[in-house]
Amino acid sequence: MKLEQADAMWLDAQCECSIAELVRLSGLSEAELRELVDYGVLAPINPQETEWTFSGDIVLTVRAAGRLRDDLELDAHTLALTLTLIKRIRELEAQIGNLRAQLPRRSA
Amino acid sequence: MKYKDYYEILGVARDADTDAIKKAYRKLAHKYHPDVSKDPAGEERFKEIADAYQTLKDAEKRAAYDQLGRHQPGQEFQPPPDWGRQFGDTQFSFDDVDLADLFAGLAGGRRHAGQPGGSFKRPGQDYEVTAHITLDEASRGTTVELNLTVPEYDAQGRVHRVARSFKARIPKGATDGQRLRLRGKGGKGMGGGPDGDLYLNIALHPHALYRVSGHDLYLDLPLTPWEAALGAVVEVPTLGGSVHLKVPPGTHAGQKLRLARRGLPKPSAGEGDLYAIVQIVVPTVLSERERALFKELADGSTFNPRGHFEQEIRHEA
Numbered sequence: 001m002k003l004e005q006a007d008a009m010w011l012d013a014q015c016e017c018s019i020a021e022l023v024r025l026s027g028l029s030e031a032e033l034r035e036l037v038d039y040g041v042l043a044p045i046n047p048q049e050t051e052w053t054f055s056g057d058i059v060l061t062v063r064a065a066g067r068l069r070d071d072l073e074l075d076a077h078t079l080a081l082t083l084t085l086i087k088r089i090r091e092l093e094a095q096i097g098n099l100r101a102q103l104p105r106r107s108a
Numbered sequence: 109m110k111y112k113d114y115y116e117i118l119g120v121a122r123d124a125d126t127d128a129i130k131k132a133y134r135k136l137a138h139k140y141h142p143d144v145s146k147d148p149a150g151e152e153r154f155k156e157i158a159d160a161y162q163t164l165k166d167a168e169k170r171a172a173y174d175q176l177g178r179h180q181p182g183q184e185f186q187p188p189p190d191w192g193r194q195f196g197d198t199q200f201s202f203d204d205v206d207l208a209d210l211f212a213g214l215a216g217g218r219r220h221a222g223q224p225g226g227s228f229k230r231p232g233q234d235y236e237v238t239a240h241i242t243l244d245e246a247s248r249g250t251t252v253e254l255n256l257t258v259p260e261y262d263a264q265g266r267v268h269r270v271a272r273s274f275k276a277r278i279p280k281g282a283t284d285g286q287r288l289r290l291r292g293k294g295g296k297g298m299g300g301g302p303d304g305d306l307y308l309n310i311a312l313h314p315h316a317l318y319r320v321s322g323h324d325l326y327l328d329l330p331l332t333p334w335e336a337a338l339g340a341v342v343e344v345p346t347l348g349g350s351v352h353l354k355v356p357p358g359t360h361a362g363q364k365l366r367l368a369r370r371g372l373p374k375p376s377a378g379e380g381d382l383y384a385i386v387q388i389v390v391p392t393v394l395s396e397r398e399r400a401l402f403k404e405l406a407d408g409s410t411f412n413p414r415g416h417f418e419q420e421i422r423h424e425a
Contacts, residue, residue: 008276008288008308010375024231025305060287060307063234064143071158072137086143097284101321102364104328104387 015056016045025059026066032076036065039080041087061087109186111179112207114160122174126165133161159208169211209259209267232304233259233295239308241278243315243325247347247372249280254306261298276308281375284312284320317345323372323380329365330389331355346370346382353384361388 009015023030036042037052042062044052061083069079115122118132139145140154147153163169172195179185195214239252254274259267276290287309294304318325329344339357343350346367353365364383371380391398 008278008290010279010281011287011289011307012375014376024302025234059289063307068141068143071141071154072134082144094285098321101319101324101326102383102385104385105319 009056011056011059013055013057016053017056017059019044019052019054022054022059022062026062028062028066028069032069033062035076036062036080036083039076039084041065041080041083109184109205109207109210111176111181111183111185112156112160113178113181114164114173116181117156117160118164120164126167129161129164133157133165137161155208159211163208163211169214172214173211205267206259206269209269212267229301230261230298231301232297234304234307235294236307236309238311239276239278240311240313241282242313243318243320243372244347245278246282246310246312247280249278249282251275251277254308258295260295274306276306278308278310279375280373281323282310282312283323283372284310286310286375318347318382320372323374325371325380325382327382327384328387329353329355329384330387331359333388333390336360336386336388344382344384347372355386359386361386 017025019030019033022028022033026033028036033042037044037047042054042058044054046053064086065079065083068074068082074082115124118129118136120128120132124132136157137154140147140150140157142151142154145154163173172191175191175194176185176187235256235258237254237256239254241250241252252275254276256272256274257269258272260270261267274290274293276288276293278288282288287307290306290308292303293306297303312320318327320326325347327344329342331340331342335342335355336359337357339359340355341352342355344353344367348370351367351370353367355365359365363386365386367382367384369379370382373379394402
């Protein structure tokens with residue numbers, strides 16, 4: 001079995017993605033991605049320009065969007081609402097995680 | 109080939125109409141879709157549900173499936189002798205194939221074979237896997253070995269499950285829930301299609317001392333009552349080695365003492381902080397001398413930590 005070595009790149013705000021790259025990564029069309037921007041689910045770094053770029057940390061959001069559209073047969077409006085609610089859940093989970101980290105493990 | 113009962117998976121009768129199949133699929137998808145569900149077994153369960161739906165929603169695929177006959181789920185079986193000629197390609201071997209892969213390759217009841225060297229372009233599949241690493245590995249960076257069994261298409265467009273192994277270098281800066289993309293390390297593309305990507309989800313093993321919040325770390329710091337009252341210098345372990353932490357006089361339980369840049373390193377630059385959360389611990393067994401000293405303190409001190417109760421208690425009386 002061949003063992004391949006691969007280097008990794010972080011999907012965070014430090015890496016940027018073009019809209020063409022997001023189309024490839026998500027399976028969504030450019031029109032669908034622009035609709036998600038119109039609904040406020042995605043925000044380009046440079047909204048004034050015609051060639052939009054996005055922060056790398058939204059790659060997973062658009063991949064989830066592609067899966068949800070395909071698997072649950074969602075239209076753009078329902079997809080936008082679903083992603084908004086998933087984002088809120090993720091934020092609340094992160095808050096719970098942060099608060100849990102601050103709770104003492106053993107009682108004094 | 110192992111049999112899967114797609115009707116049973118969707119919980120529908122074998123004569124269910126398309127609407128009933130769609131409704132059953134949607135109900136189960138809402139429950140098990142990995143982007144929606146928190147069920148750890150959800151992803152595997154959803155894959156089964158989606159495979160079942162992809163076959164049963166298509167009239168020709170459903171007819172091909174029905175002609176496989178009924179068997180016990182998981183039972184090894186062979187399709188009827190003329191099945192391959194009717195629905196697939198005649199040279200096809202059913203021995204090492206997954207039922208879902210077989211039906212994924214059928215389009216409109218016919219296997220859509222790839223055209224070697226032709227214009228049939230298919231991008232490679234993306235894979236998502238979780239890499240479990242320790243806090244120390246996240247801090248220093250590490251290399252993980254990943255073993256995956258993944259579907260890959262051969263030159264004829266047939267799907268095969270193949271074992272693939274990777275060594276993936278995780279640079280320092282990882283923390284729980286962070287994602288990495290390994291470009292081109294997913295499934296192989298076909299007919300000039302690009303290779304897929306591999307997505308790594310970082311999961312940190314729990315640590316005996318530290319709790320993680322982003323790139324910050326939290327540590328319980330037990331202090332004696334006199335260390336908290338008088339102040340002290342205590343030795344505190346950090347990922348980079350022990351440090352001396354100055355505890356100011358009058359420190360109270362729950363107070364967070366910050367050790368700047370002693371947390372996890374961040375991917376681009378800098379480090380998170382380490383927070384020592386003060387716990388005031390009293391001895392459960394006192395020596396004679398300790399008891400006498402505490403008694404002396406109790407008799408001599410005017411400190412009242414419950415002063416704010418008094419107004420409420422007077423009000424009740």
